[in-house]
Amino acid sequence: MVTAMHSSTERSGRTGRPRSVEADAAILGATRDALVELGWSKLTLGDVATRAGVAKTTLYRRWAGKNELVVDAVAVLFDELELPDLGSLAADVEDVVLQFARLLERPETRTALMAVVSESTRDDALRARIRSSIVERQKRLVLEGRQRAQERGELPVQSDDEAAARTADLIFDVVAGAVVHRSLVSAEPVDRAWAASFVRLLLNGLTHV
Amino acid sequence: MVTAMHSSTERSGRTGRPRSVEADAAILGATRDALVELGWSKLTLGDVATRAGVAKTTLYRRWAGKNELVVDAVAVLFDELELPDLGSLAADVEDVVLQFARLLERPETRTALMAVVSESTRDDALRARIRSSIVERQKRLVLEGRQRAQERGELPVQSDDEAAARTADLIFDVVAGAVVHRSLVSAEPVDRAWAASFVRLLLNGLTHV
Amino acid sequence: MVTAMHSSTERSGRTGRPRSVEADAAILGATRDALVELGWSKLTLGDVATRAGVAKTTLYRRWAGKNELVVDAVAVLFDELELPDLGSLAADVEDVVLQFARLLERPETRTALMAVVSESTRDDALRARIRSSIVERQKRLVLEGRQRAQERGELPVQSDDEAAARTADLIFDVVAGAVVHRSLVSAEPVDRAWAASFVRLLLNGLTHV
Amino acid sequence: MVTAMHSSTERSGRTGRPRSVEADAAILGATRDALVELGWSKLTLGDVATRAGVAKTTLYRRWAGKNELVVDAVAVLFDELELPDLGSLAADVEDVVLQFARLLERPETRTALMAVVSESTRDDALRARIRSSIVERQKRLVLEGRQRAQERGELPVQSDDEAAARTADLIFDVVAGAVVHRSLVSAEPVDRAWAASFVRLLLNGLTHV
DNA sequence: CCTTAAGCGAGACGGTACGTCGCGTCTTACG
DNA sequence: CGTAAGACGCGACGTACCGTCTCGCTTAAGG
Numbered sequence: 001m002v003t004a005m006h007s008s009t010e011r012s013g014r015t016g017r018p019r020s021v022e023a024d025a026a027i028l029g030a031t032r033d034a035l036v037e038l039g040w041s042k043l044t045l046g047d048v049a050t051r052a053g054v055a056k057t058t059l060y061r062r063w064a065g066k067n068e069l070v071v072d073a074v075a076v077l078f079d080e081l082e083l084p085d086l087g088s089l090a091a092d093v094e095d096v097v098l099q100f101a102r103l104l105e106r107p108e109t110r111t112a113l114m115a116v117v118s119e120s121t122r123d124d125a126l127r128a129r130i131r132s133s134i135v136e137r138q139k140r141l142v143l144e145g146r147q148r149a150q151e152r153g154e155l156p157v158q159s160d161d162e163a164a165a166r167t168a169d170l171i172f173d174v175v176a177g178a179v180v181h182r183s184l185v186s187a188e189p190v191d192r193a194w195a196a197s198f199v200r201l202l203l204n205g206l207t208h209v
Numbered sequence: 210m211v212t213a214m215h216s217s218t219e220r221s222g223r224t225g226r227p228r229s230v231e232a233d234a235a236i237l238g239a240t241r242d243a244l245v246e247l248g249w250s251k252l253t254l255g256d257v258a259t260r261a262g263v264a265k266t267t268l269y270r271r272w273a274g275k276n277e278l279v280v281d282a283v284a285v286l287f288d289e290l291e292l293p294d295l296g297s298l299a300a301d302v303e304d305v306v307l308q309f310a311r312l313l314e315r316p317e318t319r320t321a322l323m324a325v326v327s328e329s330t331r332d333d334a335l336r337a338r339i340r341s342s343i344v345e346r347q348k349r350l351v352l353e354g355r356q357r358a359q360e361r362g363e364l365p366v367q368s369d370d371e372a373a374a375r376t377a378d379l380i381f382d383v384v385a386g387a388v389v390h391r392s393l394v395s396a397e398p399v400d401r402a403w404a405a406s407f408v409r410l411l412l413n414g415l416t417h418v
Numbered sequence: 419m420v421t422a423m424h425s426s427t428e429r430s431g432r433t434g435r436p437r438s439v440e441a442d443a444a445i446l447g448a449t450r451d452a453l454v455e456l457g458w459s460k461l462t463l464g465d466v467a468t469r470a471g472v473a474k475t476t477l478y479r480r481w482a483g484k485n486e487l488v489v490d491a492v493a494v495l496f497d498e499l500e501l502p503d504l505g506s507l508a509a510d511v512e513d514v515v516l517q518f519a520r521l522l523e524r525p526e527t528r529t530a531l532m533a534v535v536s537e538s539t540r541d542d543a544l545r546a547r548i549r550s551s552i553v554e555r556q557k558r559l560v561l562e563g564r565q566r567a568q569e570r571g572e573l574p575v576q577s578d579d580e581a582a583a584r585t586a587d588l589i590f591d592v593v594a595g596a597v598v599h600r601s602l603v604s605a606e607p608v609d610r611a612w613a614a615s616f617v618r619l620l621l622n623g624l625t626h627v
Numbered sequence: 628m629v630t631a632m633h634s635s636t637e638r639s640g641r642t643g644r645p646r647s648v649e650a651d652a653a654i655l656g657a658t659r660d661a662l663v664e665l666g667w668s669k670l671t672l673g674d675v676a677t678r679a680g681v682a683k684t685t686l687y688r689r690w691a692g693k694n695e696l697v698v699d700a701v702a703v704l705f706d707e708l709e710l711p712d713l714g715s716l717a718a719d720v721e722d723v724v725l726q727f728a729r730l731l732e733r734p735e736t737r738t739a740l741m742a743v744v745s746e747s748t749r750d751d752a753l754r755a756r757i758r759s760s761i762v763e764r765q766k767r768l769v770l771e772g773r774q775r776a777q778e779r780g781e782l783p784v785q786s787d788d789e790a791a792a793r794t795a796d797l798i799f800d801v802v803a804g805a806v807v808h809r810s811l812v813s814a815e816p817v818d819r820a821w822a823a824s825f826v827r828l829l830l831n832g833l834t835h836v
Numbered sequence: 837c838c839t840t841a842a843g844c845g846a847g848a849c850g851g852t853a854c855g856t857c858g859c860g861t862c863t864t865a866c867g
Numbered sequence: 868c869g870t871a872a873g874a875c876g877c878g879a880c881g882t883a884c885c886g887t888c889t890c891g892c893t894t895a896a897g898g
Contacts, residue, residue, distance in 0.1 A: 039328075039330070039331040040327055040328075041327075041328060041331075089415075107330070107331075110330040111327055111330045111331060112327075113327075114323045114324070114326045114327035114330070115323070115324065115327040117323045117327075117393055117394055118249055118250075118320055118321075118322075118323035118324040118327060119249075119250060120393075120396070121248070121316070121319040121320045121323070121393060122248040122250075122316075122320060127396050130394070130396075131395070131396060135394060135395055154416070155415065155416065166406070167406075169395065169397070170403070170406055170407060170410060171410075171415070172395070173387050173390040173391040173394075173395055174383060174386075174387045174390075174407070174410065176386075176390050176394070177383075177385075177386030177387040177388070177389055177390030177391070177394075178382050178383045178386040178387065179386070180386055180389075180390065180394075181382040181383075181385050181386030181389065181390075182382040182386070184326050184329075184330060185326055185339070185344060185382075185385070185386075185389075186340070186344055186378065186381070186382055187329070187336050187340060188378070194379070197375070197376075197379055198379060198383070201379060201380075201383065201411075201414070202410075202414060202415055203414045203415050203416050204413075204414035204416060204417070205410070205411060205412045205413035205414030205417055206298075206364065206380070206411055206412050207363070207364070207412050207413060208413070208414055208417065
C-alpha cells in the first residue's frame with residue numbers, strides 16, 4: 001500500500017473533528033473512475049468530489065491539486081506488477097513486459113501517466129512525488145529479476161554496488177521506456193511477438209541478433 | 210520541411226481572400242515561445258494569438274485546438290536531429306542519443322511532447338498526427354544508421370524486408386523510449402557516461418556486458 | 419415609394435460596372451424575412467446577405483449598418499396605412515387605429531420599430547432618417563382626416579397655420595403613442611372595443627365621458 | 628421599493644454561502660452608470676461586472692441576460708414619479724407629464740426603455756417582467772389622480788369597477804404613449820406648452836378645443 | 837474591339853463580446 | 868475543528884458577428 005503520501009498518519013493536534021477515513025479511499029476511487037470515463041484533460045476536481053460524495057473543500061484540504069491527486073490515485077495500480085519465476089530471465093522479463101503493457105492499456109494509466117510526467121517537467125515537487133510513488137517503487141522488479149538471474153547463473157554478479165545500481169537504473173529506463181514508447185507514442189501493440197524480440201535484443205544486443 | 214500539415218497546399222476553392230502565408234509561421238513561432246515561457250498547462254491560445262499578432266479566430270480557423278497546434282509547432286524541432294558519421298555505429302548512436310537528450314532538455318519539447326502524447330490516448334486523429342509528424346519522420350535516423358553500419362560491416366543485412374522494418378521500429382522504440390524515460394520520468398541526466406553505457410547495452414545485450 | 423434613401427439616383431461617375439438594381443429589393447426583402455423569423459436582436463447582416471444571395475460587401479456598400487437597413491426595410495410597410503371615408507371622423511379614426519394595430523401585430527414591425535427608436539436616442543442621423551422615412555410621411559393621415567372632418571363640419575377650421583400644424587403633431591403623437599403603448603408596452607390587444615373607447619376619449623375628452 | 632425581482636427573498640436551502648447582498652445594488656447601479664455612458668447597444672455585461680467590482684459569473688448567476696438586468700436597473704427610476712396636489716386635475720396631470728418627460732430625457736431611461744420593449748416582443752417572460760416591474764407599478768399615478776379628481780368633483784365616479792379599470796388602463800396608455808412618442812419617436816421637446824395643449828386635449832377632447 | 841474602372845461573390849482578417857466552465861478560496865450552518 | 872453546500876473572483880474557453888480587406892471575375896461605358 002501507498003501510505004503517508006500527503007499527510008502524516010498520526011493526529012497532529014488533538015481537538016476538533018477527525019478527518020473522515022473513508023473519504024480518502026472514496027476520493028481516490030472516484031478519481032480513477034473519472035479518469036477512465038473522461039481522461040486526464042476533462043477530469044475536474046469538482047466532478048471527482050461529487051462522485052466521491054464529498055465536498056470540494058475536503059478534497060483541497062488533502063491534496064494540492066489535480067496532479068498530486070492523480071499521482072496518488074494511479075500509483076497504486078503499478079503495485080499490481082509482479083515478477084513471476086518462469087525459470088529463465090528471458091521468460092521472466094517477457095512476462096513483466098506484457099504485464100506492464102496490459103497496465104498501459106487501461107485508460108486511467110494510459111492517460112494519467114504521461115500527463116503527470118508532462119506537468120512534472122515544470123514542478124519539482126510533483127517530479128519528486130512521481131519518483132518516490134512510482135518509479136523508485138517499481139525498480140524492485142529489476143532488482144528482484146537480476147537477483148534471481150544471478151542465482152541461476154544467467155547474469156554475473158557485479159561487485160561494485162554503485163555500478164550495480166547504475167546498471168539497474170539503466171535497465172529500468174530501457175525496459176519501461178521501450179514499452180511506454182511502443183504503446184503510447186508509436187501506438188503499436190505490445191504483443192507476445194514484440195515482447196519476445198525486445199527481450200532478445202535486451203539480452204543479446206544488436207550485434208548478436 | 211514540414212509541409213501541408215493542417216491544410217492542403219493548393220487553394221481548395223479559387224474565390225475569396227487567401228489565407229495569410231506569414232500567419233502560420235508567426236503562430237507556430239509564438240507557440241514555441243509561449244511553451245518556453247509558460248509550459249504546456251499555462252499556455253493559452255489567446256496568448257499565442259496575441260504574441261503572433263493575429264486574431265484568436267485566425268488561429269482557430271487553422272487548428273482545431275491546443276493539441277494540434279502544439280504538435281505542429283514542436284514537430285519541426287525534431288528535424289534538427291542529424292546522424293553524424295563518426296566512424297562506428299557505437300559512436301554514431303551515442304551522438305544521436307546525446308542530441309536527442311539536448312532536445313528534450315529544451316522546455317518547449319519537454320513539456321509539450323508528453324502532454325500531447327497523453328492527450329493522444331483519447332484522440333485518434335491526434336495520435337495519427339503525432340505519428341506522421343514526429344514518429345515516422347524521425348525513423349529516418351534508425352534507417353540511415355543501420356544502412357551505414359551495414360556498409361561498414363558492423364551489422365548483417367536482413368534480407369526479409371518486413372522483418373527489417375520491424376527491427377527498425379523496435380530499435381526506435383528502445384532508443385527513443387530509454388532516453389525519454391531517463392530524462393523525463395526518472396528525471397536523471399542523460400550525460401556522456403549514461404549514453405555510453407546505454408549504447409553498450411544496446412549493441413551487446415545484458416548477457417554480454 | 420421611398421426613394422433616394424441611401425444613394426442618389428443618378429450615376430455620380432460614369433465608368434465602372436453599375437450597381438445591380440435587383441440587389442436593393444432582394445436585400446430589403448431578405449431583411450424583412452429575417453426580422454420575421456429572428457427578430458431584431460438575432461438578425462445579422464451576414465445572414466441577410468446570404469438570404470439575399472448577395473455578398474456582405476455589397477450590403478455594406480449601400481447601407482451603413484443594421485439600423486439604417488432596417489429603417490429602410492420597414493418604412494415601406496407603413497405606407498400601407500390608408501384613411502378610409504366612413505362618413506364620420508370617429509369611424510375614420512377608429513379604422514386607422516385598427517389598421518395601425520394590425521400593422522404592429524406583424525413581427526417585423528413590432529420588433530423593428532422600437533429597436534430603431536431605441537438606437538436613435540444616441541444617433542442623430544438615424545433619428546432624422548426615422549423622422550423623414552416614417553413619422554413625417556405618415557402625418558398625412560392626420561392632415562387628411564382633419565381636412566375631411568372640417569369639410570363635414572365636425573371640426574372647426576384653425577386659421578393660424580402654425581397652430582394648426584402643432585395640433586396635427588399633437589394628435590399624431592397621441593394616436594400613434596396610445597396604440598403603440600397599448601400594443602407593445604402594456605401588451606394588451608387593440609380590439610374594436612378599445613379602439614372605440616379611445617376614439618370617444620380623443621374626441622370628447624375625459625370630462626365629457 | 629422594488630423587491631424580490633429575480634429571486635425569492637427567503638433562503639431557498641439553508642446550506643452554502645449566501646449570496647452577497649451588496650452585489651445586487653452594486654450591479655444595478657453600475658448598469659445605470661454604464662447605460663448613461665454607453666447606451667443600450669454598447670453596454671456589455673462584462674463591463675457592468677467590472678464597474679460593480681463583481682465577477683461576470685456572479686452577474687449571470689442572478690440575471691438571465693442584458694434585458695432582464697436592464698429592466699431591473701431601470702424600473703426603480705420610474706418610482707421617482709409622484710402625483711402632486713396642485714388643486715386641479717389639469718395642473719396635476721400636466722405636472723406628471725412633465726416629470727415623465729424629464730425622466731425620458733435621462734439617457735439611461737431613453738435608451739433602455741424602448742430597447743427592452745423591443746426585445747419583449749419576442750420574449751414573453753421579459754414582457755411579463757416589464758409589465759409587473761414598470762407598467763402596473765406606475766398605474767398608481769392614474770388611480771390616485773382619478774381618485775383625487777373625483778373628490779374634487781372634477782370627474783364623475785364610475786360605479787362599474789371593471790369599466791373603471793378599463794378606463795384607467797386607457798388613460799395610462801394615452802398619457803404614457805403620447806409622451807413617449809413625442810419624446811422618443813417624433814423627437815420633439817415635451818415642454819410646458821406642449822404639456823398644456825396635451826392636457827387640454829385629454830380633458831376636453833378634439834371637438835371641444 | 838479593347839481598355840478601364842467600379843461592382844460583385846467569396847471568404848480570410850483583426851477585433852470584441854458572448855455565455856460557460858473549472859479553478860481554488862471563502863463563508864455559511866451543522867455535527 | 869471537519870464537513871457539505873454553494874457563492875465568489877478569476878481567467879480561459881471556443882463561438883458568433885462585426886466591419887474591413889483582399890482576391891479573381893463580371894459588366895458596362897468610352898475611347
